[in-house]
Amino acid sequence: MTAYQDVFQRYEKKYLVTQQQFNQLARVFSPRMVPDRFAQSTISNIYYDTPDFRLIRYSLDRPPYKEKLRLRAYNTPAADTEVFLEIKKKFDHIVYKRRIGMPYGQAVAYLMGQQEAGQGQIAQEIEWFRAFYHDLRPAMFIYYDRFAVADREQPDLRITFDSDIRWRADDLELSAGTAGEPLLDAGTCLMEIKIPQAAPFWLSRALSEAGVFPTHFSKYGAAYQAMLRENRSRKDGVFCA
Secondary structure, X not given: OOOOOOEEEEEEEEEEEEHHHHHHHHHHHOOOEEEEEEEEEEEEEEEEEOOOOHHHHHHHOOOOEEEEEEEEEEOOOOOOOEEEEEEEEEEOOEEEEEEEEEEHHHHHHHHOOOOOOOXXXXXXXXXXXXXXXXXXXXXXXEEEEEEEEEEOXXXXXXXXXXXXXXXXXXXXXXXXXXXXXXXXXXXXXXXXXXXXXXXXXXXXXXXXXXXXXXXXXXXXHHHHHHHHHHHHHHHHHHHHO
8 A cells, every 4th residue: 555645634835836936936945845755746636526517616706715626646547556536625714625535447337336445534525416416427637746845844734836738638547648739838837835833934935035926726627628718719719610
């Protein structure tokens, strides 16, 4: 079994960072931060939603509470590769993530209603989620490369940099490879600060001096909006033809 953590409770702040800003922050981070034990990874996700995209539409309205279900893999999985079925919730700016690991083939069978997820509190929460949103289906594929660092003295302070973020709304299987449309402009990455409490002064100062400010960016939300724009463009093209 993996050593990945199964339960998280923390604050998460997101920032869109240019290459110049990244270089400036790297000079500050270098003496304080070290690559964490999963420093470099490629992450693929399938987000599940209703046919009318109820979950992401609600999330984009920025309610005080929101939740999502996704299937996550590190690299492209085979049938026996361990993947993670995750519920991610956010309430009052605190992120709660709970997940269980299982072979990819078993996870797909479970999500198709062909077998149970297993025993335990997290499995029960996932089952309740699926029962409440009873018509869930694969809705969006999101891929990215991640580089992660942690504070030398405060390991619970983690900072991740996601680049080459791609999306697609077809071929919604983790085993179908990593092809997709780019989500960010070239030279821009998504930085996330994950911490169980307020950010230390040195970090807040570094962000301010680099001109880096929080954003409400959501990978799934941005991909959904990109999909809508693409669908409108196709309709306009047919109309004008």
